[in-house]
Every structure is written in structure tokens, then in C-alpha cells.
Amino acid sequence: MAVGKPIDAVATPEWAALQAHFDELQKEGISLKDWFGADPERVPSMTFDVEDLRFDLSKNLVTSKTLDLLANLGEAVGVRERFSAMLAGEHINTTEDRAVLHTALRRPASEAGTLMVDGQDAVADVHETLGRIYDFAEKVRSGEWKGVTGKAIKTVVNIGIGGSDLGPAMAYQALEAYADAGISARFISNIDPNDLAMKVAGLDPETTMFIVVSKTFTTLETITNAREARTWLLDKLAETGAIDGSEVSCKDAVSQHFVAVSTNLKLVEEFGIDPANAFGFWNWVGGRYSVDSAVGTILAVVLGPSNFQDFLAGMNAMDRYFANTPLRQNAIALMGLMNVWYVDFFKSYSHAVLPYNQYLSRFPAYLQQLTMESNGKSVRWDGTPVTCHTGEVFWGEPGTNGQHAFYQLLHQGTSMIPADFIAFVNTPNPTRDGDQDVQELFLGNFLAQTKALAFGKTADEVRAEGTPEQIVPARVFEGNRPTTSIFGVALTPFSLGELIAIYEHITFVEGAVWGIDSYDQWGVELGKQLAKQITPALSESDAALAEQDASTQSLIGFYRENRVW
Ligand code: F6P
DSSP: OOSSSOOOGGGSHHHHHHHHHHHHHHHHOOOHHHHHHHOTTHHHHTEEEETTEEEEOTTSSOOHHHHHHHHHHHHHHTHHHHHHHHHTTOOOBTTTTBOOOGGGGGSOGGGTTSOEETTEEHHHHHHHHHHHHHHHHHHHHHTOSBOTTSOBOOEEEEEOOGGGTHHHHHHHHHTGGGOOSSOEEEEEOOSSHHHHHHHHTTOOGGGEEEEEEOSSSOOHHHHHHHHHHHHHHHHHHHHTTSSOOOHHHHHHHHHHHEEEEESOHHHHHHHTOOGGGEEEOOTTSOGGGOTTTGGGHHHHHHHOHHHHHHHHHHHHHHHHHHHHSOGGGOHHHHHHHHHHHHHHTSOOOEEEEEEEOGGGTTHHHHHHIIIIIHHOOSBOTTSOBOSSOOOOEEEOOOTTGGGGTTHHHHHHSSSOOOEEEEEESOOSSOOEETTEEHHHHHHHHHHHHHHHHHHOBOHHHHHHTTOOGGGTGGGOBOOOOOEEEEEESOOOHHHHHHHHHHHHHHHHHHHHHHTOOTTOOGGGHHHHHHHHHHHHHHHTOHHHHHTSOHHHHHHHHHHHHHOOO
């Protein structure tokens, strides 16, 4: 059921069938080597070519029967119905009583009029805002937009946190090769004063623009950093005599150097940013699903509107594929369902994402918010407790760096950690080291790792290399460590958009099976509330200190004794 009472997946006959199948596999023994040997159809039947991406699911601990049973489970709990309800604007975010429509952000303008949300034409609204963002981006890129002293903008600084930072920061890093207007980007997120200090270091205030991004425009970190950045800008401009420090000159400087992105345009105005320089979005876009809304304004500026359009088109291509492909043939749905298989049957609570592409080094961090803020829940969307384990830990680092760090545990540790490998055939930086193509050296490592994880190395194979008997056990790789490979043609705005949408939908599938509202995030609230109560105890208030527990008091005592400024 899409909303109302979730179907308890664990109580369905489809779950019981999966459990029986799992027990059977355990009894027979799982061997990818044997499965590959016995079934020449395994690889073709588990390979899915979608747009410019190849999904290879064959190195997972599944047989074709497992995939049948997982697809049956998805059907039984209503994964497809819930996605249709989501696309139609039903309020599937029940605890906030909101529609969930990030998919509307990338629908083409030709679909205007097909999606009414609370009386508004959502697709038309999206394109009206995109038009304003593209105009603004072109003005900044062409130098028509000038800073207060008449100079063109050279650096754009995004101030935001969580979904208002991770998506744009990750995408900027991923697509830096496409930044073609001589404008660079920086990102300030942490309330740690070091972050702002590090990011404004060396900047020329006359050529710097800040984009303050906050869905709510109440987030402590962002509003504090925005105020600090405004102070930095005005002080620096006054120091050099670029402005005279009068109220009018300060107002002019802010209006030329600050823009905002928010759903709360009233608070933007109260902050002092001209509403003409603000881009809105809607409460049906969750923070961690917002990189393709006005939250991506910095990307439109630095990469240009046409690349931003390609990025949206990549997302839309995956939305259409996911929506229109039956679960059993749907690579994205199967990835989500296999995650449930690993979490709830193998009790594997960790999931690695390993991009073989240095430009994607922030992708795992981006996914951590997407997946864990979405599915790290213990109650279902009707408030009842979940009935199985939910929400695995996502983490990762680019290869080959990770190979020299934590892969030891992936290969030989006692926990089984499913991993997604993401790689691209082409690089924008082709290089040769003598006769060796460096990209081929790199991709050889990607392929070697997935092969080693799947097939391992037996004691006999180790012995045959002449290894002394006492160290044979240490050199055995048991294999059967599951991986999925996503192999693309090239990392482009389009394929980055595809990757983001793929993981959004994987997250959706897992949440739908578990009966979770993947679109709220109440778990972040308590810490925010307590920080407000505790902060006064750090310096001034003994009354506030007295209210704290013994451990917090002791830590504050250490702080008070050692503070030196
Ligand atoms: O505290 C968590 C969170 O609400 C995220 O969900 C969100 O992406 C982030 O804070 C930033 O929120 P905002 O965009 O409203 O500043």
C-alpha cells in the first residue's frame, strides 16, 4: 500500500519463500565460481544495458531464482504502486504530510500541465525557476553581472549544509572538467569557524559571490556562516576603500555579492538579500533530493546552463527507466532489492560504494546523507515499529586509494560487505606511462578487485605458488564477496545525473520494502535542540551547566579550564 498502513514485508509469503531459499543456499553452499561454471547464461541474464551504462549484477550472491523471489517481494509490498503514488504527488511523506516530487524537477517543459500539486502546475513552476536561474547564470558567466566595484565574478561560494551542500559540492568536484567560464566554486558548510576561514582565504572580495542555500533558511550553521561571510565581505571591501562603510554602500555590496536559494523567501528578505536575487523551490523537494532544484544554482553558474540541462536529462532518463521497467528486469529495482537481501538475510549491515574515478571522491559522502538520512529509521510510515533490520551504513572512497587502505577487510575480514564499483571507460585525462595507457592500468585494477572478491583464491592455488605451509591460511581468499559493477562510457553531466537518480531509486526501493517514510529526518532534531540548551553553558551560564548530566558537565569543565581566547 502506497500510504495508509504499510504491508509488513516480513509477514508475506514472498518473504517466507526468500527465507526458505536463503536456507537452501546456505545448506548447498554458495559458490560464485560454481554458479559461473554451471550457467553460461548467468552473466548475460544479469547484465543490463541502460542508456550509456552497463550494470553487471552477476557477481552478487544471487541466482536467477533469488532475483525472481526478490521481484515477487517487491510486487507484494507494492513498490511500483508507491512509486506511482510518489510521481502523482500523493503525500507519501506522511510524518510531514508532504508530496515527494524530486522527479518533477527534471521533467521536460513539454510536460507542463501534467502534474498539479496543491493547485499549482509543478512542472511549469520548475521551468519558470530554471529560466530565472539560467538567466542569472549567463549574466555571471558573461561578466554582465558585476560586483560592487564593477569587476566580474571569479569565485562563487556556496554556503549551505547537508542537502544544501553535499549535492552541489559533490557534483562540482565530479564535473570540474566542465567548468568553462573561468569561475571557480568553493563550499562552506561547517559551523566550525575553521571552515569559513579556510574557504575565504586568498579570495578577492571584489570578485567573490556568495550563494546562501537553505531550504528552511533557519539552519544554525548556514545562517551563522552567511552572517560571518557578510561581515568578511563588508570589512574587506571597507578596508581597501572599495566601499565607504555607509548603510547604502553595504546594502549595495550585499545585493551585488549575495544571492539566496530557499523555500522560505520571507526569511531570505529579512536576512537582507534582495528577493530579486533569490531562487525558490518547494516543500515537496527533500534537502537530500534537492541538487537538481535551485540548490544546484552554483552548478548552473560554474558549469553553464547547458551542462545543467544535461545533468537533469540524465536523472530524467533513469526516472523513466525505473518507472517503466518491470521489477524483475529493472537493474535499479534489483539493486535495491538485493540490498534488502544482504541486510535482512545475510545480516550484512554495511555497504561500500567504490568509485574508480577520482572526480567522484565526494560521491560516497553524498550517498551517506541520501541513504542513511532516508532509511535510518526504526518506525514505519504509520508510526509502528519496523519488523526487520533497516538502513545499512553506506561508505566508500575512490579506488585505487581504498585498495591500499581498507580493502584488506573487504577481502579477508569476517564481515561480508557488499560493494558497488562505479567506473567509466573514458577519461578526460588520457595519459601514457611509457607503453602503458594509465587509464587501462586503472581499469585493470577495478576489474581485478571485483574478480578477486568474487572468486578468491584457494589454499591449493596458494600452495601451487610455493607458499610455505604455515602462511597458506593467511593467503587464502574465500571469495563470494558480492559486488555490483556500474560501468559507464564517460563521467559527464548526463551520467552523473543518472548515477544520482539510480541511488535515489535504490533508496526508495529499500524504504518501500521496509515500510519506511524515506523522506523525513526527525532523527536530526534532538541534537539541534540540545545544542541550543548546552551552548550557553560553555561560557556564561552556570544555571545551564547545572542542568547537564555529569559527563557533559565534566567536558564543559575541561573546556572552561583550557579556553585561551
Ligand atoms: O539537519 C538535517 C537537515 O535538515 C537536512 O535534511 C538538510 O539537508 C540540512 O539539514 C540543511 O537544511 P536546510 O537546507 O534547511 O538548511
